[in-house]
Amino acid sequence: MNITQADMTNTIQTSKSFVIKISIVAALGGLLFGYDTAVIAGAIGFLKIKFDLSATLVGWAASSAIWGCVLGAMGAGYISDRIGRKRGLIITAVFFAVSAIGSAMANDLTTFILARFLGGLGVGAASMLSPLYIAEVSPAEKRGRLVTLYQLAIVIGIILIYFINLRIAQSGDETWNIETGWRLMLGSEVIPAMVFLLLLFFVPESPRWLVKQNADERAHYILEKVNGKLAANQILEEIKIALMQESGSIKSLFATQLRKAMVVGVTLALFSQITGINAIIYYAPEIFKSIGFGAESAFSQTVIIGIVNMLFTFVALWLIDKTGRKPLLLWGISGMIVCLLGAGLCFYFSIDKGPWLLIFILGFIASFASSLGPIPWVMMSEIFPTKTRGIAMSFATLILWLGVLAVTQLTPMLMEGIGGAYTFWLFMINAIILLVFTWRKIPETKNRSLEEIEKIWQS
Numbered sequence: 001m002n003i004t005q006a007d008m009t010n011t012i013q014t015s016k017s018f019v020i021k022i023s024i025v026a027a028l029g030g031l032l033f034g035y036d037t038a039v040i041a042g043a044i045g046f047l048k049i050k051f052d053l054s055a056t057l058v059g060w061a062a063s064s065a066i067w068g069c070v071l072g073a074m075g076a077g078y079i080s081d082r083i084g085r086k087r088g089l090i091i092t093a094v095f096f097a098v099s100a101i102g103s104a105m106a107n108d109l110t111t112f113i114l115a116r117f118l119g120g121l122g123v124g125a126a127s128m129l130s131p132l133y134i135a136e137v138s139p140a141e142k143r144g145r146l147v148t149l150y151q152l153a154i155v156i157g158i159i160l161i162y163f164i165n166l167r168i169a170q171s172g173d174e175t176w177n178i179e180t181g182w183r184l185m186l187g188s189e190v191i192p193a194m195v196f197l198l199l200l201f202f203v204p205e206s207p208r209w210l211v212k213q214n215a216d217e218r219a220h221y222i223l224e225k226v227n228g229k230l231a232a233n234q235i236l237e238e239i240k241i242a243l244m245q246e247s248g249s250i251k252s253l254f255a256t257q258l259r260k261a262m263v264v265g266v267t268l269a270l271f272s273q274i275t276g277i278n279a280i281i282y283y284a285p286e287i288f289k290s291i292g293f294g295a296e297s298a299f300s301q302t303v304i305i306g307i308v309n310m311l312f313t314f315v316a317l318w319l320i321d322k323t324g325r326k327p328l329l330l331w332g333i334s335g336m337i338v339c340l341l342g343a344g345l346c347f348y349f350s351i352d353k354g355p356w357l358l359i360f361i362l363g364f365i366a367s368f369a370s371s372l373g374p375i376p377w378v379m380m381s382e383i384f385p386t387k388t389r390g391i392a393m394s395f396a397t398l399i400l401w402l403g404v405l406a407v408t409q410l411t412p413m414l415m416e417g418i419g420g421a422y423t424f425w426l427f428m429i430n431a432i433i434l435l436v437f438t439w440r441k442i443p444e445t446k447n448r449s450l451e452e453i454e455k456i457w458q459s
Contacts, residue, residue, distance in 0.1 A: 018225050021203045022134055026150040028196035029089060029130035032096050034157025035189055036065065036123050038281055038306075040116075042165025043182035050178050051109045055412045063408040064113040065099075068120020069127070069401040076125035077394020085133040085206045085390075088125060093200060095122030096193035104187030119189075128397040132389065135381035136206040139227050140449045144320040144378050151374035152313040157192075158281060159306030164188055166303055208389070208450075211239045238449065261383045264442055265396040268376040271434040273403030275336060276427030277368050279411040280305065280361060308362045312369035324446040325375050326438065332371020333435045339364035340428035347420030372434075376400070382445055385454050 040062050048058050072092075080088040099119025106112035131147050138146045168184050169177055210219035216236065223232035319328055342360035351357065384392035414423040445453050 018137075018222075022137055022146060023149055024199055025089070025203055026130060026134050026146065027153040027156070028192060028199060029092070029126045030150040030153030031157035031160070032093075032189070032192055032196055033123050033127055033130070034154035035161045035192060036096065036099070036119050036157075037278075038158040039161045039165070039185055039189065040065070041281065042161070042169060043185045046174075046178045046182040047112070049174075050182070051112075053109070055416050057109070059409040059412045061109065061113065061116075062412075063405055065116040065120035065123065066401060066405040066408050068117040068122075069124030070120075070398060070405060072121035072124025072126075073128050073394055073397040073401050074124075075394070076128045076397070077391035079125070080129055080132070080209075080394075081212075081390040084209055085129055085136065086200065086203065088129045089133065090197065090200050092122040092126040092129065093193055093197035095119060095125075097190050097197065100187055100189035100193060104183045124397070124401055127400070128390075128394050131377045131381040132393050133206055135378075135450065136208045136389070137204070137222065137226060139231075140452075141321065141447055143382065144325070144446060145317055147378040147381055148313070148317045148320050148374040151369075151377055152310070152317055155306070155309040155313050155369060155373070159303070159310050161185070161188075162303045162306040207236075208239055211236070216240075235449065258385065260441075262392070262396075265380045265383055265392070266399045267434070267437055268379055268442075269396045269400035270403045271430060271437075272372050272376045273400055273407055274427070275333075275368075275372065275431040275434065276340065276364070276407065276424065277373070278404050278407045279423070279427070280365065304358070305361065305365055308365050309369045309373075312366040313373060315370040316374045319370070320374065320378065321446055324444045325379060326442055326444050328371045329375055329438045329442065330435070332367045333431055333438060335367030336364050336372065337428055337431045337435065339367060340424050340431060344421040344424035344428065347424065379442075379445060382450055382453055389450075 044058060044062055047053065047061055051057075051061075053061060072095075076088060079091070095118055099115050099122065102115030102118065103112055106115055131150050134146050134150060135143055165185050168181050172181060204222050205218070207219035207222040210216075210222070219239075220232055220236050223235050226232075227235060316328065339360045343357060343364065345351070346357040346360060380393050380396045381389075384396075411423065414426070443456055445456075
């Protein structure tokens with residue numbers, strides 16, 4: 001396939017501008033992920049009153065988007081392998097915008113849930129496609145940081161909507177928030193969604209997907225802009241050899257040679273969620289209220305959580321390509337275990353005076369953000385073979401969203417049923433399991449090309 005003038009104008013002219021455009025895709029795809037999933041934290045309390053929801057229905061209202069995420073992640077791999085990573089991302093941006101408008105205008109719970117479900121389809125698909133796209137266009141020595149930038153964008157999206165939720169909540173009394181405030185919170189997402197949609201038209205397609213489509217010249221052009229001419233030639237040949245050695249079927253993902261990669265990817269995906277991060281991200285205001293904090297104080301402390309989440313993601317950004325993936329995981333998960341233990345003790349002994357609960361929750365967030373937040377996205381985007389990377393990562397991301405779904409649906413019920421202490425200790429047990437798994441089973445992948453990483457599982 002020859003390079004057309006349109007193709008040339010859609011690609012980038014220098015390596016530096018190429019990386020900047022990758023960063024924009026990462027930032028807005030991840031930002032919308034964080035924005036959409038965390039907006040419910042500010043709205044859920046008002047929705048509970050507006051629609052007179054029980055604890056089960058509160059979980060259903062919060063998790064309705066997650067059901068969409070499950071299906072979005074399930075289908076994104078197939079779609080991206082057929083139409084490309086870039087076009088798949090364009091579809092997600094449309095879903096984000098339509099969902100924001102629909103959920104803001106909802107006058108009953110059913111309409112709200114349907115609109116949030118549509119947004120969830122976009123989140124689930126983007127959560128697989130954005131890091132996949134970044135990994136496939138990034139040079140090996142920068143891949144960890146660039147995919148971590150996606151996680152940074154997620155937490156920026158979270159903290160941004162926390163601030164927006166706080167300002168909106170302060171704009172009127174409780175009656176106004178029950179009728180109008182939550183609508184503004186949800187509807188505000190349409191602005192970043194439209195920006196994301198427009199900017200996607202100015203980035204190139206994944207070179208590895210192009211090679212799969214026999215568009216070698218276009219793929220080489222992009223690889224050369226990222227890696228230089230000599231490296232581009234070598235990488236292009238490695239991609240073609242890898243594709244010839246792969247069957248491309250779902251069955252191949254569970255073959256003996258790749259079974260370990262699937263186990264690592266699925267375990268990281270699942271345990272990154274069932275160790276409790278979304279219990280805090282989604283329900284932080286309600287958690288603080290449950291132990292005696294006032295509504296305004298609970299919202300303010302949620303903003304502090306968002307700031308810590310962002311700052312310590314910068315730590316991961318700094319260290320992931322220096323110290324490696326595995327050391328960061330071991331240290332971060334260990335910190336999470338200690339903090340989950342402490343938070344559980346605060347609930348168990350009803351310690352609602354002083355800063356201890358906030359300290360332990362902030363410690364948990366810091367430990368997660370510098371390790372288990374970004375690293376699963378990095379590793380899921382790099383450990384699978386080229387021909388089946390889309391569908392393999394889709395499967396792992398599906399498992400991740402099932403974990404999110406379980407935590408989102410069950411947290412209000414667990415907090416009400418067995419109490420905060422045992423809820424946090426349950427998350428702690430999961431973190432201990434993941435720590436042992438990381439120590440024994442997860443390999444180091446820093447500074448290796450995607451094709452070199454693939455050979456780890458074949459050796």
